[in-house]
Amino acid sequence: MSAGPYVDVDEQSGTGRASLATRPSLSYHRGAWPAPWGEAGRPGNGEKTVAIEVRGLSKKYGSFQAVDDVSFSVQSGQLVALLGPSGSGKSTILRTIAGLETADSGSVMLTGEDATDLPVQRRGVGFVFQHYALFRHMTVRENIGFGLKIRGVPRAEVRRRADELLDLIQLGGYANRYPSQLSGGQRQRIALARALAPRPKVLLLDEPFGALDAKVRDELRTWLRRLHDEVHVTSLFVTHDQREAFEVSDQIVVLADGKVQQIGPPQTLYEQPANPFVAGFLGAINVLPLGSLKAGSVGGGPSDWLDRPPAEHAEAYVRPHDLDVHATRDGKPYWPAIVERITPLGGVVRLDLRIAPDRPLHIEAPRNRALRLGFEVGDEVYVTPRHLNVYDRVRGSFDPVDVHRAIGLTLENGAGI
Amino acid sequence: MLPESAPAAPPEKMEIVPLSRAGELPAKGRETASTWGRRLLIAAVLVWFAALILVPGAALVRQAFANGWEPLAAALAEPEVKRAFVMSVGLALIATVVNTVFGIVMALVLVRQRFFGRTLIDGIVDLPFAVSPIVAGLMLIVLYGPESPIGGWLEARGFQVIYALPGMVLATMFVTVPFVVRELSPILRELGEEYEQAAYTLGAGRWRTFRSVTLPSIRWGVAYGVTLTVARCLGEFGAVLVVSGNVVGRTQTATLYIADGIDSFHPEGAYAASLVLAAASFLLLVGMDLLRHRLEGAREVEP
Numbered sequence: 208m209s210a211g212p213y214v215d216v217d218e219q220s221g222t223g224r225a226s227l228a229t230r231p232s233l234s235y236h237r238g239a240w241p242a243p244w245g246e247a248g249r250p251g252n253g254e255k256t257v258a259i260e261v262r263g264l265s266k267k268y269g270s271f272q273a274v275d276d277v278s279f280s281v282q283s284g285q286l287v288a289l290l291g292p293s294g295s296g297k298s299t300i301l302r303t304i305a306g307l308e309t310a311d312s313g314s315v316m317l318t319g320e321d322a323t324d325l326p327v328q329r330r331g332v333g334f335v336f337q338h339y340a341l342f343r344h345m346t347v348r349e350n351i352g353f354g355l356k357i358r359g360v361p362r363a364e365v366r367r368r369a370d371e372l373l374d375l376i377q378l379g380g381y382a383n384r385y386p387s388q389l390s391g392g393q394r395q396r397i398a399l400a401r402a403l404a405p406r407p408k409v410l411l412l413d414e415p416f417g418a419l420d421a422k423v424r425d426e427l428r429t430w431l432r433r434l435h436d437e438v439h440v441t442s443l444f445v446t447h448d449q450r451e452a453f454e455v456s457d458q459i460v461v462l463a464d465g466k467v468q469q470i471g472p473p474q475t476l477y478e479q480p481a482n483p484f485v486a487g488f489l490g491a492i493n494v495l496p497l498g499s500l501k502a503g504s505v506g507g508g509p510s511d512w513l514d515r516p517p518a519e520h521a522e523a524y525v526r527p528h529d530l531d532v533h534a535t536r537d538g539k540p541y542w543p544a545i546v547e548r549i550t551p552l553g554g555v556v557r558l559d560l561r562i563a564p565d566r567p568l569h570i571e572a573p574r575n576r577a578l579r580l581g582f583e584v585g586d587e588v589y590v591t592p593r594h595l596n597v598y599d600r601v602r603g604s605f606d607p608v609d610v611h612r613a614i615g616l617t618l619e620n621g622a623g624i
Numbered sequence: 625m626l627p628e629s630a631p632a633a634p635p636e637k638m639e640i641v642p643l644s645r646a647g648e649l650p651a652k653g654r655e656t657a658s659t660w661g662r663r664l665l666i667a668a669v670l671v672w673f674a675a676l677i678l679v680p681g682a683a684l685v686r687q688a689f690a691n692g693w694e695p696l697a698a699a700l701a702e703p704e705v706k707r708a709f710v711m712s713v714g715l716a717l718i719a720t721v722v723n724t725v726f727g728i729v730m731a732l733v734l735v736r737q738r739f740f741g742r743t744l745i746d747g748i749v750d751l752p753f754a755v756s757p758i759v760a761g762l763m764l765i766v767l768y769g770p771e772s773p774i775g776g777w778l779e780a781r782g783f784q785v786i787y788a789l790p791g792m793v794l795a796t797m798f799v800t801v802p803f804v805v806r807e808l809s810p811i812l813r814e815l816g817e818e819y820e821q822a823a824y825t826l827g828a829g830r831w832r833t834f835r836s837v838t839l840p841s842i843r844w845g846v847a848y849g850v851t852l853t854v855a856r857c858l859g860e861f862g863a864v865l866v867v868s869g870n871v872v873g874r875t876q877t878a879t880l881y882i883a884d885g886i887d888s889f890h891p892e893g894a895y896a897a898s899l900v901l902a903a904a905s906f907l908l909l910v911g912m913d914l915l916r917h918r919l920e921g922a923r924e925v926e927p
Contacts, residue, residue, distance in 0.1 A: 340822040344843075357827055357828045402826075404826075
């Protein structure tokens, strides 16, 4: 179902989509009172439109280039992550979209309107801060109703909408509490409800789970994803946690040094990273000299199955779970290695190997398979890649290779791990 | 070789004392000395406190009531005493209102804005604390006195600053400028701008945000600053003395009246007025303490 962002949740209730909770009709964009931002940019049903478009955004703090010519767009109704390490400019970009900061150059379009010069109050964005920023002298209901109250929405209507949102975030009984009486996770849910109350065009979340402890963070992630599936407001959130970005988002914009590194769905970025940074940032990866990969009896070595012969300095980027370990050679290309350390990690076992004095290698194997193989420290083993990325530093090319297909195996033959 | 029986003697039976009773543990050996040291320290502090504050305070009360209620009431009923108090309260009121508004704005600007000279101004705000009030009064006389260009110009147009109410207001304001600013600066810094930014994203304008978000967040700080300002205004003497001319019934404040009373061998009124001022200070102090608790309580919660 490719519903646009402005589809009423009521209309979806019959589609079998998982509901957050049984509750009376929740209308997101259809209210008794006019939408505060007007009807501009409201797309037709099912039509894919761009809700956020950032073009050529640049920002300098002194001599530090925080954001460097960043352009990307977010489709209506999507949940997109801005992922990057600290200092990559992701928060600055988010705050610029909100109007809390001004860029040196570039433009921001919100639902088709140029918002570059609009003050923050008139951009129609909902913003969720890492540290909640709930007004501590107001009750939960007053917090949620704040955005409506200042627009002169009648008191009864404000109250009704606040209570409706409280039900949505499953904190129905907390209307008269003060923020200080709530846990971090509850506060962040209320901050989200407060941001949603005035029916924003887009929702912006700045490290929304960053201040929470791990367990609550996990719960809230899942919860946010489900909430988004219900409410369908275009959302852009900032995170430095690749797992969070994977779990929650439809699309990820990877940033580093103020520049966009790659944009795409999580799995695509993971499998086909555009460059070594993306490859390394989206999860553990081994970097090995491609030249040291020994040719097997089946299909030969890299020079046989690559379109052009690999450069001497070409490197193979391999995920720990894309590597098989065998006690004997089985005909596939391999790296000979020595087992240095075996660390059980619950469901998987981590093997620290070494193929050369300065070349460590990490593998994760499912626990039962690792047990069956029964390796011990000091064993000599053969490591074969199933999937790798060939990186040529000189050309700057980064090419994914499905090794099994390359050497003519259609299915994993099950040998080894 | 490791000795087989490492713990030679059986360990002494440990007594488990609840935390609340930890202070009542039986004192032994060295502890006795430290306990005595502690008691001595407490006693010294109490004696010092009594000698400096309690005894003089009691002496004032005793002196004021030396001949019972009637002379006290009579002294306070004198019209010049009344006028002096009205003057003091009026000055305090004007100076406090102006300094509160100005102090809030100034604190916001100093904490939130970045401009050339900010650090300098931030340092100079404390000047009225450092400068003797008499010197402050003198500054005003030099600037607005009848012999000065500005003062002469104003006087020619029938507006008297020095030896009149405007000068006294200026002097009182000068010495109390830092209270609200100094109280609010750290609170605003700690508060950060996120609450206000949250209000902006929700559609609130600057003024609305100030009223609905900023001011409620700093209200206890404001209240504390106001209390300090009022206390200082009521007690101000030096600066006002210099600029007021101390005209009985016209520019005489309560503190000036007291000083006059002592000088003119008419001490009954001075005692009575002093007692009232001291009582007012005491009440303000209690109020301040309550506020302080609210303030610290409010700072602990940080949603």
